[in-house]
Amino acid sequence: xxxxxxxxxxxxxxxxxxxxxxxxxxxxxxxxxxxxxxxxxxxxxxxxxxxxxxxxxxxxxxxxxxxxxxxxxxxxxxxxxxxxxxxxxxxxxxxxxxxxxxxxxxxxxxxxxxxxxxxxxxxxxxxxxxxxxxxxxxxxxxxxxxxxxxxxxxxxxxxxxxxxxxxxxxxxxxxxxxxxxxxxxxxxxxxxxxxxxxxxxxxxxxxxxxxxxxxxxxxxxxxxxxxxxxxxxxxxxxxxxxxxxxxxxxxxxxxxxxxxxxxxxxxxxxxxxxxxxxxxxxxxxxxxxxxxxxxxxxxxxxxxxxxxxxxxxxxxxxxxxxxxxxxxxxxxxxxxxxxxxxxxxxxxxxxxxxxxxxxxxxxxxxxxxxxxxxxxxxxxxxxxxxxxxxxxxxxxxxxxxxxxxxxxxxxxxxxxxxxxxxxxxxxxxxxxx
Numbered sequence: 001x002x003x004x005x006x007x008x009x010x011x012x013x014x015x016x017x018x019x020x021x022x023x024x025x026x027x028x029x030x031x032x033x034x035x036x037x038x039x040x041x042x043x044x045x046x047x048x049x050x051x052x053x054x055x056x057x058x059x060x061x062x063x064x065x066x067x068x069x070x071x072x073x074x075x076x077x078x079x080x081x082x083x084x085x086x087x088x089x090x091x092x093x094x095x096x097x098x099x100x101x102x103x104x105x106x107x108x109x110x111x112x113x114x115x116x117x118x119x120x121x122x123x124x125x126x127x128x129x130x131x132x133x134x135x136x137x138x139x140x141x142x143x144x145x146x147x148x149x150x151x152x153x154x155x156x157x158x159x160x161x162x163x164x165x166x167x168x169x170x171x172x173x174x175x176x177x178x179x180x181x182x183x184x185x186x187x188x189x190x191x192x193x194x195x196x197x198x199x200x201x202x203x204x205x206x207x208x209x210x211x212x213x214x215x216x217x218x219x220x221x222x223x224x225x226x227x228x229x230x231x232x233x234x235x236x237x238x239x240x241x242x243x244x245x246x247x248x249x250x251x252x253x254x255x256x257x258x259x260x261x262x263x264x265x266x267x268x269x270x271x272x273x274x275x276x277x278x279x280x281x282x283x284x285x286x287x288x289x290x291x292x293x294x295x296x297x298x299x300x301x302x303x304x305x306x307x308x309x310x311x312x313x314x315x316x317x318x319x320x321x322x323x324x325x326x327x328x329x330x331x332x333x334x335x336x337x338x339x340x341x342x343x344x345x346x347x348x349x350x351x352x353x354x355x356x357x358x359x360x361x362x363x364x365x366x367x368x369x370x371x372x373x374x375x376x377x378x379x380x381x382x383x384x385x386x387x388x389x390x391x392x393x394x395x396x397x398x399x400x401x402x403x404x405x406x407x408x409x410x411x412x413x414x415x416x417x418x419x420x421x422x423x424x425x426x427x428x429x430x431x432x433x
Contacts, residue, residue: 020112022054029429030055030180036402036415037180039197040426045097046104048184049202053108057118059178060200061109061127064135065120077123085130091266092137093232095242101202102132135200139237140267144169144219145383147319147338147369148272149346150285153394154314155357160276160394161284162357164366165216166385166409167196167205168320171378174198175386176405181417184245185426186210192423193244194398196387203237204244205387210419211249212276212393215240215256218320222268225292234263239290240271249277249393253286253302260290261298267291272318276393287318315346319369338369359399359414362390367410375408385409396420 027043028051039055041048053060094102106129109118118126145168153159169175179198186192195207206216217240234242239260247255252275260271268291278284283304290300305313321336345368349357370385378384388409390399396419401412 023111026054027051027430028055029426035404037178038183038417038422039180040183040185040422040429042185042187042426042430044187045100046107049101049104049106050108050111051104052199052202053105053110054112055108056199057109057112060105060132060135061113061118061120063173063178063199064127064131065122080123084134085128088141089130089133089137091229091233092133092140092235094133094136094235094238098136098202098238098241102129102136105132105200105202132200136202136238137235138174138201139203139205139217140233140235142169143221144217145320145371146216146218147317147342147366148216148218149315149317149342149366150214150272150274151346151349151351151357152284152314153276155349155351156392156394157356158392158394160212160392161274162362162390162392163214163216163272163274163285164362164390165206165272165388166366166370167216167387167389168371168383169386171380171382171384171386171403171405173380176378176380176403179387179402181400181422183422183426185423185430190245191248192419192426194417194419194422195240195244196389196400196402201237203235203241205237205240206389207240207244208391208393208396208398208419209244209247210396210423211247212396213243213247213249213252214272214274214391214393215243216272216389218270218272218318220268220270220289220291220320222291222293224266225294227292229266231264233266236265236267236269236290239263239265243271243273249275250279251282252277253283253304256286256288257300257302260288260300264299265290265292270318270320272316274391274393285316287316314351317343317346342366342369344368359390359392359397359416363388363399363401363410363414366390370409372408375410377406377408378403380405388412388414390414 027047029040031038148165150163182197191209193209195204208214271288274285287303319339345365386403388401398417399414
């Protein structure tokens, strides 16, 4: 199977379980308000996993079954079992916490659904832990698009950077019907954070933590090194999760740089990281070109300016095509069109004294690089911008548009999530259980 077929087979379909009282000690809540879905999780990793598994069991299982049957077409089940489950998935190394959360998720699914309802029809067996691990490598095996820009504190009311991001992906059910906001409460060893995720995932694609650190991912077409299949690789969406849990605002850029060097990855990435806590003289944002090319930069190159002559500019841009290692990257005619269009729009933001940028204005600029173009509606399985986010790192606010089939992302009304309020809600839920 091709790289795309691997991933398409792992997608999800919206389903609904009959009303059932949750276990008294369930460490999660799932709230759906007019299509804006929020999953609150707290407790130990295993408890968080169990909660997601129990709350979203129907969605995770039934959708894998439906899409695997539809999208594998004439391919035989052993292509999934032998080539993905037994060959590809073992090449990825989850942390102890991630392993515990995935194991807890399977237990939650098993507690919610009888064995027959956990059955994947094409495979002739029940959902397994390996299937959940495969679901959490979707971000590695399926190409992303994406774009992000950040402006410094001269543009904002509180003097902290603001960032806006497009997540571009084929219009699968997991990122249209089922993507949701996940709220991870802090524990004794981690920060709390809020991000965009999908059912069955222990990770995130776009996120903001309680200390104001923001992160987003972009795909880069880099062929894995020959050694990549023979070493443990971090699932790249899990790398984002780890940054959110562990990295505070002061010294964030340097901290992420060192961590990524130790987390080997199979494919190419651009990570945009933004912090409100940069010390004087330190960068307020950086693009990490993170891949399997280790000889020159240990697999991680930090870019804090866009061009060789752009030192000190008040913004930083990133797309999945624009990076230092691309030949002739400083020739504007050689850069990707989305990058050039977005850069022109960012330059056009009024940063004069007394004029401070709003979330609405940042969404307007961001949409220059969104898909489909010309306000065409998002179609099932077609490439498009499946979510947009704007983050104010000082006030720790995340504004989100979750895409839907039949609407262009620009037509979606953004919803505001204040990190402190979301974490307080998780704490309130936990006290009532």
